[in-house]
Amino acid sequence: MRILVNGLSIGAPSGRHVLYGHVRQLARWSESEHEWLVLHRSGEELPADLRLPNVQTEAAPEKCRNWLRRSMWESTELPRLMRREGIGLYFTPNGMILPRSPVPQASLAQNPWCLTPSIHRTAVERGKARLQRAAYRRAYTGADLMVFNSEHMQDLYRRNADDRSPRRVCIAYQGIDDATHEAAARCSIDRDEYTIVSVSVMAHWKGAETLVAAVKLLRDRDVPARLRLVGPWPDAGYEGMVRGRIRELGLDGVVEITGMVPVEDLRAAYAGAKVFCLMSRCESFGIPAVEAQAFGTPVVGSNVCAMPEVGGSGGVYGPPDDVETTANHLQRLLTDADHWSRLSEAARDNAAKYRWSECSRPLLSLFEIGGAEPLQPLGADQLTGAAS
Numbered sequence: 001m002r003i004l005v006n007g008l009s010i011g012a013p014s015g016r017h018v019l020y021g022h023v024r025q026l027a028r029w030s031e032s033e034h035e036w037l038v039l040h041r042s043g044e045e046l047p048a049d050l051r052l053p054n055v056q057t058e059a060a061p062e063k064c065r066n067w068l069r070r071s072m073w074e075s076t077e078l079p080r081l082m083r084r085e086g087i088g089l090y091f092t093p094n095g096m097i098l099p100r101s102p103v104p105q106a107s108l109a110q111n112p113w114c115l116t117p118s119i120h121r122t123a124v125e126r127g128k129a130r131l132q133r134a135a136y137r138r139a140y141t142g143a144d145l146m147v148f149n150s151e152h153m154q155d156l157y158r159r160n161a162d163d164r165s166p167r168r169v170c171i172a173y174q175g176i177d178d179a180t181h182e183a184a185a186r187c188s189i190d191r192d193e194y195t196i197v198s199v200s201v202m203a204h205w206k207g208a209e210t211l212v213a214a215v216k217l218l219r220d221r222d223v224p225a226r227l228r229l230v231g232p233w234p235d236a237g238y239e240g241m242v243r244g245r246i247r248e249l250g251l252d253g254v255v256e257i258t259g260m261v262p263v264e265d266l267r268a269a270y271a272g273a274k275v276f277c278l279m280s281r282c283e284s285f286g287i288p289a290v291e292a293q294a295f296g297t298p299v300v301g302s303n304v305c306a307m308p309e310v311g312g313s314g315g316v317y318g319p320p321d322d323v324e325t326t327a328n329h330l331q332r333l334l335t336d337a338d339h340w341s342r343l344s345e346a347a348r349d350n351a352a353k354y355r356w357s358e359c360s361r362p363l364l365s366l367f368e369i370g371g372a373e374p375l376q377p378l379g380a381d382q383l384t385g386a387a388s
Contacts, residue, residue, distance in 0.1 A: 001034050001370050001371070002037060002085060002086050003087070003089045004087045004103075005019070005036060005091050005092075006092045008040070009070075010094075015111075017177075017287065018093065018285075019093045021175055021177070021359075024049055025175075025357060026366070037087070039057075039060055040057060040060070041065060044059070074098060075098070078090075078101075079098075079101065083102060088370045089106065089366060090103050091106045095107055095111055095157075096135045097143050104370055104371070105142075105143050106145040106146075107139050109157055111284065114136070115160055118281060119281055133160055137161045140157050140158070140160070140164065140166050141161060141165070141166055141167070144167055145366065147169070147172050148170075149172065150306040152305060154169065170363070170365055172360065173310070175358070175359040175360070176290055180291055184270075184295045187267070191273065192226070192272055194223065195273045195274055196211070196215065196228070196273060196276075197292070198227070198228070198229050198278050199266065199269070200288055201232055201234060202231050202234075205280060205282045207321070208242045209242055210279045210323055211279055212242060212249065213249070214277075214326040214330060215227045221327075225254075226255075226256075227254065227255045228258060228269060229258065231288075232260050233259070239257075270291060270292045270294075275297065275299075275333045276297045277300040278300075278301055279302050279326055280305055281321075283302065283305035283306055284306050286301065289315070290311070290350070293315075293350055296344040300318075301317050302319070303317040303318055311347075312346070315343065316329045
């Protein structure tokens with residue numbers, strides 16, 4: 001069977017990480033039985049480890065960079081491409097379905113933005129969110145298989161669809177790369193006892209201002225906390241507001257904003273910090289939190305998204321806008337060695353579950369909806385070999 005993977009909707013690095021991580025694992029497992037055609041953005045550099053014998057890639061026209069033009073192109077050209085290429089299954093990571101698809105469809109839902117009304121700031125954002133919610137409702141009941149990257153994401157879709165029943169669903173958590181697990185296993189960096197790290201694409205709903213205020217509260221309590229904010233800032237206005245707040249609170253030299261950093265520096269930030277913290281209002285999974293946990297770094301996170309589900313006992317969670325609760329959680333982890341040790345061990349154990357060789361297994365059901373014979377679940381020894 002030939003499977004078309006539509007990666008055109010993926011813009012953020014986290015989305016590419018999820019899509020290509022699953023495709024890479026599934027392609028390895030199905031090398032002798034199925035072929036994969038990955039449609040990607042013009043100019044996008046695909047991961048080197050996606051170059052597998054049964055994976056082909058094709059760049060879409062340049063005009064598809066615009067979301068409206070892309071949607072129009074997809075609705076007219078993708079059905080033709082499917083027929084021309086002999087496609088038996090369509091797989092998209094945008095949480096929607098393609099009208100008039102000639103083949104069964106599987107849709108991976110991983111973007112909770114439109115399902116979180118509290119973060120929409122303008123009439124344009126609210127209008128776009130309404131359109132997306134309508135498309136999500138159609139997908140929930142119309143897809144041959146809906147895949148969710150967390151139970152939290154499934155619950156958001158279910159409520160958006162007024163509790164109607166989907167045809168078929170599965171939860172497929174996402175892995176962190178084997179290279180990250182390996183780097184964590186051999187890491188020997190000494191921790192800075194009072195450093196907090198927060199890693200994300202720093203959109204306005206990520207709660208950086210809550211964390212900055214919590215650091216000020218800690219220092220007022222004579223806890224010499226320091227903070228590193230790592231990752232890009234897509235909203236210059238929000239970045240300016242956070243920087244202004246840092247100055248107002250007298251935290252220049254205490255809070256460091258690094259922007260994006262090379263992967264080696266990112267891993268060093270995870271390993272060298274005492275605590276990871278992200279008080280996000282909108283998170284369907286939380287890849288950086290699990291990456292931090294792989295290095296034994298406990299998590300302080302928000303309780304209104306998927307972080308408690310994903311981070312488990314390797315973290316503590318509270319309301320994203322509650323500065324005092326956030327500071328209390330951080331203070332205990334920064335000052336109580338026994339508490340930190342318990343959560344650090346739990347963090348490592350929790351992160352060990354998030355390997356592609358485990359997380360992609362629920363997606364073996366893709367082959368069933370495409371009419372192919374289902375692949376047999378692999379044993380532990382085979383899974384280890386497939387992931388190498």
